Each structure stands twice: as C-alpha cells, then as structure tokens.
Amino acid sequence: MAKMSYREALTETLHQEMANDENVIVMGEDVVGGTGSPGGPEAIGGVFGVTGGLYGKFGAGRVIDMPISEAGIAGTAAGAALAGKRPVAEIMFADFIGLCMDQLMNQAAKFRYMFGGKATCPMVLRTSYGAGMQAASQHSQSPHPMVTAIPGLKVAMPSTAADAKGLLTTAIRDDDPVIFFEHKTLYGLQGEVPEGDYLVPFGKARIVSEGTDCTLVATGRMVSFCEDAAKALAADGISCDIIDPRTTSPLDEDAILDSVEKTGRLIVVDETPPRCSFAADVAALAASEVFSSLKAPIKTVTGPHSPVPFAKELENAFLPSPLKIKAVIEKTVKYS
Secondary structure, eight states: OEEEEHHHHHHHHHHHHHHHOTTEEEEETTSSOOTTSTTOTTSSOSTTSTTTTHHHHHOTTTEEEOOSOHHHHHHHHHHHHHTTOEEEEEEEEGGGGGGGHIIIIIIGGGHHHHTTTSOOOOOEEEEEEOSSSOOOTTSSOOOHHHHHTSTTOEEEOOOSHHHHHHHHHHHHHOSSOEEEEEEGGGTTOEEEEOOSSOOOOTTOOEEEEOOSSEEEEEOTHHHHHHHHHHHHHHTTTOOEEEEEOSEEESOOHHHHHHHHHHHSOEEEEOSSOSTTOHHHHHHHHHHHHSGGGOSSOOEEEOOOSSOOOSSHHHHHHHSOOHHHHHHHHHHHHHTO
16 A cells, blocks of 8 residues: 555546546636646646646646636536536535535436436535634535435545545546535545555445444544544543444445444534534434434534634634543443
8 A cells, every 4th residue: 555645645546537537527616726827737736736737647628727606617517427528526615515506406416316317427526625724614614414415416525545535436436426525634634545446335434443332423534533532531441433434425324323232322523513414414313223222312522503713712612622522422431
C-alpha cells in the first residue's frame, strides 16, 4: 500500500477513472483553476487542490470550468449522464446544494423510476462539507441528512484516505446518482491506500473497532473523534464497537443492529443539528428493531439546533468533541 493524504487519494482516483473510461468527465467551479490568471490554467488546481493535473492530461473537453451556478452544474451533469457520459461534478461547498435541489431531487434521482428502468443517471456530485475551519455559517454545514432522505440518490461519506479512493471509484462506476461528501478538515489526513483498482462497496459499513459495552455510530470526521473517546476509556475497562457506515444511503442496517444487540447500548455521533438528522434516523432504527436488547436509553451527540458560529471558541462549542462523546459513553455504560 502507498501512504497518501485523503486529498491525494481523491486526485489519484479521478486520474485513474478518467484514464480508464473516456466517458468520465469533470466539471464544476474552478476545477481547472487559474484560467485567466497570470499563472494560467491549473495555477491553483481547484479550490481544494483535488482536481490538479486533470486539465493538462485530459484537456478542456473533459475538464470543464463552469459558471457560478450550482443549478447549472447539477443540471448539466444530469443531462450528460443521460447522454452516456459519467460526469463527476463538483459543488464547491455542500451548503449550496440547496441551489440545485430540483435537478437532484426531481430529475437525477427520479430518472430511473420515471422511465421504467430504461434510463440511468451515472453522475457523481462531489462536495466539501463540515465545520472546524472557521468558514462561518454559510460554508460549514453538513446537509447529508437532507439528500439521504431522497429516494434515488446514493450518499457516500468517506472518513479515511483509503475509503476516499474506494468509495469514489465505486461512485464513478455506479449507474445511479451519487452525492459524495468530503469533510474539508480531512483533506490533509494521511493513511495507507491500496494501489491499483480498489472499490469499496456501498451499503457495507466499516467496523473501526470492536468492543462489548457500547456501540458508537459515526460518519466522516466524527469517526476519529469516537476513536479518541474510546481510547481514553479503554484504561477504565470500557470497550466500544465503532461503526462507520461509509454510506448513509444505502445504509448497512444489519451492521448497526447486530452491534446494538451485542452491546445493548447505542450512541450516534453526527455534527448536524439534531432535528431530522442522521443521528435521529439511526436512533429510530435501533429503537424500532432491537428495543428489547437495549440496556440504556439511546443517546445522540450532535451539534445544537443552531447555525455554525464563526468564532473559533463558539465553533468548538458547537461541534461534538472526543470529550463530549467520552462523557456520554460513561453515563450510558453506568446507566445499567
């Protein structure tokens, strides 16, 4: 295996899939980067540096800078997918998914259903999400529950460099539209990444660690927070199952329910506000399916029902943290 960053794993995958299939195209705001600037094309390689090198290798016909119109980007990608391409479109910040909800919810997500299975929409919408970089209320949100709720869309949320590669490869080759969430604080995260062709199946959770006292379910950046909390409690003899669903749609329900039946306790960690959230969804699933196995009330650790603050101290207070997660684990384990 090669060691690389989350960002590098994404970049490698785009290069690999574009080389493997001439129908794969990349489009979005500034995905070329630097066009019209003194440095020329690719002077900055995209706002997060993920699309660097693509323009020089594959050219303007396959790496397309789009206008600042999220509706235009998503609509163009959906149309290109219907026409036989495999577009990888980028919405710079997930906060602006709302601007292309008609294209996603009423078009891309419904094509296969509306045309009786005769049409597919193999598009990927990459986007950065999450708080932790003082990007303020309009650039720090995590709207994955909103699109997870839409039938016809698949939703992937890698938490490691290896999963960034494996899930993106699967997404690009999938015949259904995939919303691909990349936590902006994870781009520099280093990890071992399998070389060559590597796919991670959708709907198959990653068992991060195994334990007997409590089940932790978390996505994205929150997975490492759960690991930190669990390590801090290991000295006290408390062990936890940590489950990273990898995809919120499809969701590996069996992995979650089997773990809760084993441990009897469930804590769901997600940085979104609590109402109608991913945490609420998983909590409801467990309550309805394995209620008799529970030894303690289900708990969630989420952001408050509030916009994400800009000030560093307030943003830290907004977010779940290893310390907050640790306190909830201790309380839950001691309940019974």
